[in-house]
Amino acid sequence: MKLGEEMLNHFFVVAIAISAVGFLYGVYNINLEVESNACQMTYMFAPPQFSRVHSTDDVKFPDYGLYYYNEGRIPIDVGKKKLNGAPVIFIPGNGGSYKQVRSLASVALRKAREVESGVHLDYYTIDFSEELSALYGHYLERQTLYLKNCIETILKLYANDKKIALIGHSMGAVISQAILRDPEISKHVNTLISLSSPINKPILILDEKIEMFYKSINKSLSRTRSSFKPDENFNVCSSSRTRFLLGNYTNYYKSYLKNVMIISIGGGNRDLLVQPGYTFSKFSDIHSMTMSIPKVWISCDHLSAVWCLQLVLVINRYLFEISKIDKNKIVYFINDRAIREKIAHNYFVKPNILAPKEINVEQQAMWREDKRRVFSKGFKEGVKNNFIQMIPLRKHLTHQKLCIDINRLDLSDFIFGCSVKHNVDENLHCKTKVSLSHNFYTLPWINNEIRTVAILDIKNLRNTFPNWTHIGIFLRASRKPKSFNIDIHNPTERQVYFKLPHWSTLQKTTLVKETSQGTVYYKLLIQGLEETYSTMELKFEPLSCLGDSNPVVIKMCTPWLPGFTKYHIIRDPSAEVFYVNIPVASPRGYNLTKNPISLEVYLDPACRYHISYKFSIEGTMSRIVHHFYQWLPSHLTAVILIILKNKISKLHHESSTKGIRPFHGYFQFSSIYLITGCRIFSKLVIKNENHDDLRGLSIYLVAIIHSTAIVISIVTVFAVWILIIFNAYGFSKVINWCLFRSVLLPVAGTFPLLFGAFIISLALKTCGELALVVTCILYLLLISNAYSDYVENWILNTAVTLHTKLRSFYYNQSFKETAETSKNVNSISCNGMNNFSFHISLFILLLIITALNSMSGVAWIKDHSIVMRGGDPSLFPSLIVILSLSVLWLLKAPQKIPSFQFGYKAVSILLYISASGCIILCQEALYKLNYIISATFVIIVLQEILGRGWTTYNKIKNM
Structure with missing residues (x-):
């Protein structure tokens, strides 16, 4: 039995190590599929000029601004200028500047000079003071209100009723979509273009307001606009329709949004901030990736989407195409939705190639x-x-x-x-x-x-x-x-079906041994590719060529995703491979056998090729890192809670020496069992579609993330240990000695209460994040001060042990000195602050909750007023944690209470449930970790108070 347990332990240790190394390998290869930047720069021929447009509501938004773009050295007054162009508003994204409009607006100005009809665009841009709206949800509704105010202000600048085009980059597109909830504003919107935006769902949900903002948009548009949802037989790769988003439009034309055209554009592999799957909105009319847009054909990173000349030209050509000019030389966007959709399809999906009218040319x-x-x-x-x-x-x-x-x-x-x-x-x-x-x-x-x-x-x-x-x-x-x-x-000659190879299959498999000379076209159909992280690599190796080898072009189509057609050029087929993966997982119940992934390959007819494929470990691991890195905080919290649970469950009968080791309990694998339990619970109990990620994804993926979290917990505790040693026995020992001996020790009896009152008042006057940072520093100093005696004895014990071993090697002496010195370490009690493993676990939880609420601190530093107006999601968790820590320090927790075993068991069960909640509820919604960590501190405080009350009760009862 012991041999079997030992083998199982070794298996888990090896599996955890391999998983963590694999995750690091994915971090190393994070840029594996990122090609070089092929975007051309956009240059201005005159100095850019941003003219402020004032409104009566400027007082409500002192940090924001609306600007009109022009070029030249002579400033203009927008209020006195006669404006007759078609208005376009650029909305910057997370941390974006209003000056990012320069490329789009400058190209539009030059194009207007070339157009003889007089059609031109009036570009406006909004200054959101470079707020981090993707990370701090309190900005979102405020920016939406200001955008509404800007639309109303711009409409007053024109004599006639105008429709406006919106171009939103990153979170700016989400803000633009949010104004469609208001019928009075949305009726003035003609077209909405989304650039590299997480318009589908947020990248990180660090506070509740971000989640509620997206839910509000989805709920409102679901009532007023049709949405795309593929059935099990939907296949856009074989569809003959020209429309790429095929929804049910029964109620569409009854909506006030019937004339609003929504075009969403994703950046592709180069955009490491916003994954392609996040850029697709089920409410879009047209969706395209930049590498599939005609005349663009390249992938754009997150920032280059606003200045990439190839993309900027296409967007402006579309806006000019949907603009008309009347007899009074007033430019306006056409209202006919069918025409605009046809034009958008021509520019962003597939250009219309028509035969000339005169085709009677046989005589010439x-x-x-x-x-x-x-x-x-x-x-x-x-x-x-x-x-x-x-x-x-x-x-x-x-x-x-x-x-x-x-x-x-x-x-x-x-x-x-x-x-x-x-x-x-x-x-x-x-x-x-x-x-x-x-x-x-x-x-x-x-x-x-x-x-x-x-x-x-x-x-x-x-x-x-x-x-x-x-x-x-x-x-x-x-x-x-x-x-x-x-x-x-014949299709049978060129259509090749094959399945995604198993991850354990590392060798190459031949798909086509040798193509015939003159072959142009092959169609490869892949079955079994249903998860976003699974990656395989295709190799097109030229065997012989009549002349120089030309590039191989691949057109990849995902059957359940309109607008995600991917074009890729293999410039050097002898050295490059093509990585095959999908941007969005297949819908549940989708028929992958009938509708496989389609790869249309266009070869150089002057060459003969050998085509092979294999499972890509580096590609898969890089995709796991890219798509699921945000799961790590929830799994790390779950690991710490399991370690804390194991510690508390054994507290009443643990030996006195183990608790003084800060890394005690961190070398564990029992938390891995939590994954299976959470998956079973999710499948049987939770029916919410928001938790499909846990029920549908492979258990290997979740195990990799969790194993990495275990290794991170070990690395973190050793980092904290080194930091504590540095504070306790390093250069800062004099500072610590002065602080604790001269200031804190005289008031040691009342310090926790004074500390709690001071930090709580700090949180109320400033923000909860600042109070958490101060608490982290003081907690570290407290642990370091309590740890100083153990560090000195441990260093002395290590030195004496080494010296004894050397003497025994040279002089064959005994180890009596070692035994004598070990008494110094064993004499230290692990109660109270000396139970370092317990307090370091709480300290790591404190670090996690501090990191999760860091954006509140950034927002407070940038603008005190916005946090003080109720935009501080860190306040409530910080108050609970600080108050709980004050009580724990006052009670000198933890204390061993042998008679309170049932209390320890109850706390262990609650911590296990909390750890499960981290994995089930918090992988995507990270802000919910605040409640779980706060509840953990409360549970531990109640356990300490009830334990002491139970002891007092027994004493009174036995008197």
Whole structure:
């Protein structure tokens, strides 16, 4: 039995160590999928000018400001300027500056000078004093009220009724969405564009107001606007509809929000602050990632989203496209929602590639027919005369797909289907042509070389148009070099199904041994990829190439996520790999077998490739760190509570020496059992969808997070121990001696009460966070002072032991000195402040609650008034913790009370329940840890008071 327990212990130790090392490995590889920044800078040709726009409500918001953007050296008075442009408001995000509007507004000014129609935009920007609104919830409603005031102020600057476009970056988009709750304000909103915003849910929920703010938006928009929710068979990858958000619009057009267009844009892999899944709103009309937006094709980090020239150009082109000018030269945003949605789809999803109206060009064109299944043609010197390539349909009756890959496609080029008849000279010609150019979509390419691809279903075309004999490619005469590739194939030849490999499978698996020369297109379908952190890597290794190897382009589609199409360029296939993962986990009950992840691969037809795949450990661990790092505080708190529970349950019969070791009880794995219990409880009892993360995710993931928390607790206690030793026996010993001997010891009997009164008054006059910081410092000094005798004896004991071992090695003497010296350490009682393991556990809990409420302190430092007006979420927890600590120090806790065993057991059960609550309730909502930690301090205080009362009761009873 002992051997089995020992083996189990060793297994848990090894598993915890491996998990923690894996988490650190993920931290090391956090930038694994982050490509280099390809954004072009936006430059201004004149000095930027921000003109203040005043309103009657400026007194209510002294720290905020509304500005009108212009360029030049002459200041303007907005109140006297005649404004007739379409108004656009830029709303900065968390810690953002109002000056971030420069790139968007400057490009709009330059574009307005180039437009002959006179259409122009009036850009406004809001100064929120760079408040950290993502971390401190009290700012959110205040910023929303000011945005409403800004909209009303701007509308008064125009003679006629105007609709406004809003561009929100980061939390600015959340603020913009919040004003849609007000019908009187939202009726003036034409379009809302969200840039790299956690518009779906908050990144960190550090206080209750953040959570309530998001819930308020969701509740209000759910009543007035349709929302997207995929069923088990929904598959956007195979959908033929042009709309990317497919919701139920039964009540949509009855809503006051029916004309508000919401466009959400995510930054992609480079944005490490806001994950792609957070940027998707179920209320959006259009959602796109920057690497899939036509003419952008790159990933933007969180800040570059506001100045990346490629993205800035697309946004302004859209705003100009939806703007019109009337006969009085007043510019306005068009009200027709269907037109705006079509334009948005063209700019942010898929551009409309239409055939020219004049397609009767056979007299001026050079006709060529090629019956080969796979071939390529290039025009290095350009197309001298109009050229038409004819591809016979009846020649390839056994094939179903036609892939047409054209480099540098012009707007006048197109593809068509027709019935060919031979003329007198036996040349090809066809009079009636039907354009098929709507099947074209553009792929990202390097150096602005446009690569356009069309995948045609030959079988379907034969059935729909039985008279057709050919597919034609028309290339207009041009001096630009052009080329095209034709690849006719069967889907069974190019569609490869495979499953996500198991994490233990580390070796590569061959997917395609060797592709054929001239192959352009492959479709890889991945089954079993349903969690956001699971990552696999694909390798496209060139075996041979006719010339230099060109990039491989991959189009990844997640079937249950509209707008998350991901394009990726592998510039050097021999050295690079493609990491496959998903931004949002699959919905519960979704049919992944029927609707797998789709990867459309566009190869260089001049090369032959070996395609392989394997499970990516580094990719998976980096995703775990990126997506679930916010779980660590709740798991760390749970670990400390379990250690404290184990300590209290054994307090009444523990030997006197163990409690004086500060790291006693931290080398444990019993808290891992908590994970299984919490998962079972969540599945059987909790039905709230907010806890799907715990019920649905793999237990391995939760075990990794929890094991890392165990290691962090050990590292933390050793760090605190070193800090205590430094304070007790280091350079600050003189300061500690002066403080405690000269000041505190004379009032030792009344110090806890005086301390509590002083710190509580400090919390009430300033903020709870400041009081918690002061409490941490004083608590550390108290433990350090109590620990000084043990440190001196421990150092002496260690020195004597080492000296004795050396003497026994050289002179073969006994260890009597060691035994004599050990009595000094063993003589120390572990009651009261000398029970260092107990107090260090409480000290770590104090550090956690202090860290969780740090933003209250930052807000107080920046603006005392906002915290004093009731925006201090740290006040209530700090008062409870400080008062509890004062009582514990007054009672010189902990004290061993052997007759109070049932009390220790009751406290152990309550602490175990509290630890479970940390994992079940607080992984996402971190602010709830405040209540659990505060309750823990209260429970321990009650246990100490009731224990002493129980002792007194027994004494009186036995008299």
